[in-house]
Amino acid sequence: MANPQYRQLTADTEASVDLGTNCGLVEVAIIAGTGTVYFNTTDTAIGPVAGNMDGNHAISATLPAKIVADGTSGASSKVRLRSSGTPTVSVCGL
Numbered sequence: 001m002a003n004p005q006y007r008q009l010t011a012d013t014e015a016s017v018d019l020g021t022n023c024g025l026v027e028v029a030i031i032a033g034t035g036t037v038y039f040n041t042t043d044t045a046i047g048p049v050a051g052n053m054d055g056n057h058a059i060s061a062t063l064p065a066k067i068v069a070d071g072t073s074g075a076s077s078k079v080r081l082r083s084s085g086t087p088t089v090s091v092c093g094l
Contacts, residue, residue: 002093023093035085
């Protein structure tokens with residue numbers, strides 16, 4: 001299990017988290033603030049929120065956490081995130 005990493009997101013700006021180890025599963029959770037968060041575990045760029053592309057996962061106030069399979073190849077899991085607001089998120093490898 002990788003230690004959780006925390007990020008405060010900036011509206012419609014991509015953020016990247018490197019978990020430092022390859023994880024089988026990744027949990028992303030909103031721990032403060034509001035806004036829909038789009039993310040992926042394939043280390044693929046995330047487009048603007050208004051035209052968000054397919055293949056990304058989403059969490060929001062109604063579903064504030066999600067556990068997904070790690071799709072990153074290589075020695076380290078990478079998660080890319082983008083939000084419509086400025087929430088603080090936790091990213092953790094399981």
